[in-house]
Amino acid sequence: MKFLTEYRDPEVVESYVGELHKITTRPWTIMEVCGGQTHSLVKNGLLDLLPENVRMVHGPGCPVCVTPVHLIDKAVYLAEEKGVIMCSFGDMIRVPGSRKSLLEAKAGGADVRILYSPLEAVKIAQQHPDREVVFFAVGFETTAPANALSVVHAQRLGLTNYSILASHVLVPPAIDAVMNDEDVRIQGFLAAGHVCTIMGISEYYGLVEKHKIPMVVTGFEPVDLLQGILMTVRQLEAGRATLENQYSRVVPAEGNPEAQRVIQQVFEVTDREWRGIGTIPHSGLEVRPELAAFDANRKFSVSIPKVPECVDCIAGQVLKGIKKPYECSQFGKKCTPENPLGAPMVSSEGACAAYFHFSGVGL
Structure with missing residues (x-):
């Protein structure tokens, strides 16, 4: 447990907070991209420790949050009308579609199953050769390798009843889109460490140069986050804009080449709609045409009309x-x-x- 407690050490937290208060002379707005970082900041009370001039805002780094309504509607339709075994991670089944969530579809009798890995869905397809099995493949670059690997395994096993409903989104294009929004006033970013563990950090150099903003690849523990904020504020106060890697104990500069290889084997880059944001060019992954048999979008060819977002939701x-x-x-x-x-x-x-x-x- 020392590996974890080391990054939750109150004395180290206090020292970083003290340094932040000492060096901050102007108002700064910093976005942490990942929802996991947001939860750690809020849960651990770190926002209350920061100088008043350091404002943290929360980014689009929650793949469940940005999955379009019509794709949830499609998953519900496949489960209810096509009788597929719809498999998903737990969070996804509670997200509301235009009519209902997958959880409500399950309560109504649809075969919706919560899994911890897409490879479990492949096993279910083996066990039920007479049923179509669909895995709702939602996530950023972090979960893409496992979802891609499930397709590779299904293909090797000769399964014809397994497919994925892909809603993969990519972080760098989202950061670019956020910075291009005229209503946004962000001066620095904490990049998501787990995404960079897979993809490396090279994609972020261009963003730093284009938008002249400091960016720090950061972990998720209190010490990680405060050190990342401190590194960002130091750059801002000095008028610098560079890419730094606070999470170097986990994130190699090149990422994970094997994970990148399996992603490229199964997926290709596409434009993607982000719920609440709109379509961002080249910000998603879809199954390659040569693997169309494992793509639920192509396999079932269901046309689900797009509906407007809830007007009360911001x-x-x-x-x-x-x-x-x-x-x-x-x-x-x-x-x-x-x-x-x-x-x-x-x-x-x-x-x-x-x-x-x-x-x-x-x-």
């Missing part, structure tokens, strides 16, 4: 760092984890859920 502004969750008029009132209006109140990485469970602000 998830898009939260995901772009324009507003905080508690600035939503429905936060903790009409919108709660039991009755969410939008995905950020559902996911374990959603900013709204983090504030609802851990901060008490706005309730």
Whole structure:
């Protein structure tokens, strides 16, 4: 446990907080991209320790939160109307679609199963050769290798009843899109360490150069986050904009070449719609045409009409760092984890859920 406690050491936390208070002379707005980082900041009370001039805003780094409504509707349709065994990670089944969530479909009798790995879905397909099995493949670059590997395994096993409903999104294009938004006022970024563990850090150099912003690849423990914020503020105060790797104990500069190889083997880059944000060019992954037999979108060829977002939900502004969750008029009132209006109140990485469970602000 020393590996973990070392990065939760109160004395180290206190020293970083003290240094931040000492060096901060101007207001700075920094976005942590990943929802896991948001939860750690809120749960551990780190936001309350920062200087008043350091404002943390929360980014679109929650793949469940940005999965489009019509794709959830498609998953529900496949489970209810096509009778597939719909498999998913736990968070995804509670996210509301336009009519219902997968959890509500399950309550109505659809065969919806919560799994911890897409390879479990491949095993289910082996066990039920007379049933179509679909894995709802949601995530950033972090989960893409495992989802791709499930396709590779299914192909090797000669399975014809397994496919994935892909909703993979990529972090660098999202950062670019956020910075291109005229309403955004972000001056630095904490990049998601687990994504960089897979993809490396090379993609971020261009973003730093283009937008003239400091970016620090950061971990998820309190010491990681405070050190990352400190490194970012040091750059801002000095007028510098470079890419730094706070999470070097986990993130090699080149990432994981084997994981990248299996991603490229199964997926190709495509434009992708982000819930609450819109379509971002070259920001998603879809199954390659030569593997169409394992692509639920092509296999079932279901056309689901797009519907507008809930007018009471400001998830898009939260995901772009324009507003905080508690600035939503429905936060903790009409919108709660039991009755969410939008995905950020559902996911374990959603900013709204983090504030609802851990901060008490706005309730």
